[in-house]
Amino acid sequence: MDFESSFRMFLESFRLPGEAQKIARVMEAFGAEYYAQCPDVFHDPDVVYVLAYSTILLNTDQHNPMVRHRCGWSWSSVWVFRGWKRYSRGTPQTDA
Secondary structure, three states: OOHHHHHHHHHHOOOOOOOHHHHHHHHHHHHHHHHHHOOOOOOOHHHHHHHHHHHHHHHHHHHOOOOOOOOOOOOOHHHHHHHHHHHOOOOOOOOO
């Protein structure tokens, strides 16, 4: 199963906690399980974790009314990719 479908199905099954540390643990567990079931999609479970956590950050930035200063991303693929790349610096698969 592809990442997007798996992630949507996973997030529809419960409500994420509000604390960042708890969200990080949940995303880490998702990354480990996704990698165990689909090891040929990503080369490391940490990459799945970073992608999942970054997706949560981007979604919060775009849809939470409490966020005052949005990062200025539009939904064009170039800006979303640049925003994700900025959030994912230092991971094994990015060069940024």
